[in-house]
Structures are given as C-alpha cells and as structure tokens.
Amino acid sequence: MHQSEQDHALVLESRTVLPTDHGVFTTCAYTFGNVTHVAMLMGDPAQAEAPIVRMHSECLTGDTLGSHRCDCGDQLEAALQAIAAEGTGILLYLRGHEGRGIGLAAKLRAYALQDDGMDTVDANRALGLPDDARDYTAAAEMLRHLGIPTVRLLSSNPAKAEALTSLGITVADRVVLPVLDRPENSHYLQTKRRRMRHDPLAGRVSVQEDTFPVYRTLAEHPEIVAQLAQSADGFIAARGGDAEFVSGEADRTHLHRLRAAVDAVVVGATTVTRDDPQLTVRAV
Ligand SMILES: [Zn+2]
Incomplete structure (x- = not known):
C-alpha cells in the first residue's frame, strides 16, 4: 500500500x-x-x-x-x-x-510453539513470519x-x-x-x-558483582559476616515469629550470594528448631 x-x-x-x-x-x-x-x-x-x-x-x-x-x-x-x-x-x-516486530498475538503463538520444542527462529518461520521484522x-x-x-x-x-x-x-x-x-x-x-x-x-560481569565487590572480597579474604534481615520499622519477625515478609527477593539473592562466598554458616539454635533452614546456596 x-x-x-x-x-x-x-x-x-x-x-x-x-x-x-x-x-x-x-x-x-x-x-x-x-x-x-x-x-x-x-x-x-x-x-x-x-x-x-x-x-x-x-x-x-x-x-x-x-x-x-x-x-x-x-x-x-x-x-x-x-x-x-x-x-x-x-x-x-x-x-x-513486539516479538521482533511480529506483534504481541503472534509472539505468544510463537511461545506456544516453543513450548512444544521449537526454537524462537523456527517458531516464527512455522507461523510464516520473518525472523526479525x-x-x-x-x-x-x-x-x-x-x-x-x-x-x-x-x-x-x-x-x-x-x-x-x-x-x-x-x-x-x-x-x-x-x-x-x-x-x-x-x-x-x-x-x-x-x-x-x-x-x-x-x-x-554481573551488575551485582560489579556494584558490590564485597562478594569478591569475601571469597578472597578470611572474614566473619553478620547478616540480619530487618523491617524498615526495626522488626526481625512478626509477633508469631514469622519472618518471611521481613525481607524481599533482593535480600534473598544477597543472602545466597553471601552463603556462596563463605565456608560455613552459623545460625542460632532457635532458628534451627523453629525454621530448620537448609542453609544451602540456591538463589544464585
Ligand atoms: Zn521480550
């Protein structure tokens, strides 16, 4: 036209x-x-x-x-x-x-094809659409x-x-x-x-590694790190002892990065009996 x-x-x-x-x-x-x-x-x-x-x-x-x-x-x-x-x-x-120019609806159709095992290029082609429009x-x-x-x-x-x-x-x-x-x-x-x-x-280089050289420092020097999750108004748990909402996703990532950089993790006995934490590195 x-x-x-x-x-x-x-x-x-x-x-x-x-x-x-x-x-x-x-x-x-x-x-x-x-x-x-x-x-x-x-x-x-x-x-x-x-x-x-x-x-x-x-x-x-x-x-x-x-x-x-x-x-x-x-x-x-x-x-x-x-x-x-x-x-x-x-x-x-x-x-x-959207979807390298094929539009939102077509992108989601291409996703459905990728769910069945096609890659992003083949999915576009199967729909009769260009790789990049x-x-x-x-x-x-x-x-x-x-x-x-x-x-x-x-x-x-x-x-x-x-x-x-x-x-x-x-x-x-x-x-x-x-x-x-x-x-x-x-x-x-x-x-x-x-x-x-x-x-x-x-x-x-991950932005976080670059922004917080502390992780690299920890991996290279013997240090003891104290880590505490605390709400903006100073609480470490709700009245019932539930601390799940005290921290967020970024804190969890930080915690797991710290765990990845250290040789051992020490927690209180009450934490062990109440929370039974895994203390493994999973988020990073
Ligand atoms: Zn995207």
Missing part, C-alpha cells in the same frame, strides 16, 4: 519530565507512521561526542509483566542503570516492536531530531548497529550490557547467539 510522505514525517508530540527509579528523564513522545514512540533523555546527550543510546524494542511480557522468557525486562533495567551511571544518554522505547527508521529520525549523529549503542545485537548505520547514524561503539541469562531464557538467548549473531555471554 502506498503511504504518503506525511505518514513518514516524524512529529514531536510532547516534551515532558519523567521522574523514575533511575532518576529524572526528559521524555519526548514522537509519532512516526501512526506509531508513537518514546525518547527518554538524561542530561544533555547532544553535548556528548557519542552518547550511550539504547534502542529498546517494546515487550509487554518482559518489560511490564516481568516475564523471564526473554531478557527484555533485564535489558531495559540495565540500560536505564547504565544511562543513570553515565549521567547522560538516551533510551528510545520503540513501540510496535523490526524497522529502525523511526529511531534514526528521532536521533537526528535530537541532534545525535553519533552514538555508542547499548546492544548485544549487531543487526541493530548495522540498521542504524544504514540509516545514516554513526555507531562509534556497541556496548554489551551486563545482563546474565536466567534458567528460563537461557535456551532462547543461546538460540539468538547461534542463529541471529548475538554476542556471546562470555566476559559479561
């Missing part, structure tokens, strides 16, 4: 401010070809020689619902963290990119409008860098975010490495 030039003109709809867990972002809504995308800017990236840029493909299940079938949510989080750490950068949230023209147009001719791209997918380059944006470097596989998405990510040229996992 012929589309007029107007359909393919980038329109800046609005510019506002979004306070987030990772800091305050200037947020621009851009419409291109009837799809509205979002550009999140921190600092003044146009002043940087080659600001870090993440072109993030919309993924309702991964980004919003916390699905572990893909790594989109982890990548999104790591990208925002990286931009906040650098103090400047851009996240382009590209809508209409994404178009990055809108992203390149947004970068041009924002005055960004050169970027350092946050991505483990060389195809994204090639697409941007072909659209006239210089990719000075491609930076792989420190996102590790999860048991539920490892096969999917390995398929992307094997069949879609994604970068290997080797050499990636």
Whole structure:
C-alpha cells in the first residue's frame, strides 16, 4: 500500500519530565507512521561526542509483566542503570516492536510453539513470519531530531548497529550490557547467539558483582559476616515469629550470594528448631 510522505514525517508530540527509579528523564513522545514512540533523555546527550543510546524494542511480557522468557525486562533495567551511571544518554522505547516486530498475538503463538520444542527462529518461520521484522527508521529520525549523529549503542545485537548505520547514524561503539541469562531464557538467548549473531555471554560481569565487590572480597579474604534481615520499622519477625515478609527477593539473592562466598554458616539454635533452614546456596 502506498503511504504518503506525511505518514513518514516524524512529529514531536510532547516534551515532558519523567521522574523514575533511575532518576529524572526528559521524555519526548514522537509519532512516526501512526506509531508513537518514546525518547527518554538524561542530561544533555547532544553535548556528548557519542552518547550511550539504547534502542529498546517494546515487550509487554518482559518489560511490564516481568516475564523471564526473554531478557527484555533485564535489558531495559540495565540500560536505564547504565544511562543513570553515565549521567547522560538516551533510551528510545520503540513501540510496535513486539516479538521482533511480529506483534504481541503472534509472539505468544510463537511461545506456544516453543513450548512444544521449537526454537524462537523456527517458531516464527512455522507461523510464516520473518525472523526479525523490526524497522529502525523511526529511531534514526528521532536521533537526528535530537541532534545525535553519533552514538555508542547499548546492544548485544549487531543487526541493530548495522540498521542504524544504514540509516545514516554513526555507531562509534556497541556496548554489551551486563545482563546474565536466567534458567528460563537461557535456551532462547543461546538460540539468538547461534542463529541471529548475538554476542556471546562470555566476559559479561554481573551488575551485582560489579556494584558490590564485597562478594569478591569475601571469597578472597578470611572474614566473619553478620547478616540480619530487618523491617524498615526495626522488626526481625512478626509477633508469631514469622519472618518471611521481613525481607524481599533482593535480600534473598544477597543472602545466597553471601552463603556462596563463605565456608560455613552459623545460625542460632532457635532458628534451627523453629525454621530448620537448609542453609544451602540456591538463589544464585
Ligand atoms: Zn521480550
């Protein structure tokens, strides 16, 4: 179908401010070809020689619902963290990119085929759909409008860098975010490495290891560590002795990382009789 030039003109709809867990972002809504995308800017990236840029493909299940079938949510989080750490950068949230551009319904149909043993590439093909249908023209147009001719791209997918380059944006470097596989998405990510040229996992450092060198220090030096879970208002358990809700998922991960780094774990006798804890390393 012929589309007029107007359909393919980038329109800046609005510019506002979004306070987030990772800091305050200037947020621009851009419409291109009837799809509205979002550009999140921190600092003044146009002043940087080659600001870090993440072109993030919309993924309702991964980004919003916390699905572990893909790594989109982890990548999104790591990208925002990286931009906040650098103090400047851009996240382009590209809508209409569900399931590498095949749409949400087709992505979930492809998931069902993967449940029966197909990999992500074969599932798309079985549905008569392309391996990757994404178009990055809108992203390149947004970068041009924002005055960004050169970027350092946050991505483990060389195809994204090639697409941007072909659209006239210089990719000075491609930076792989420190996102590790999860048991539920490892096969999917390995398929992307094997069949879609994604970068290997080797050499990636977990954000937590990097942020908290304490785990490495513990593994190398003899130390005694005291670990206590305490609620924000100072309690270590509910009246009935139940401590399950005192800490959260992040605390549990931290606890298991500590256990992984030490030679022995000492707990009180009452903990043993009441909780009968396994004291093994399971979460990491
Ligand atoms: Zn995803």
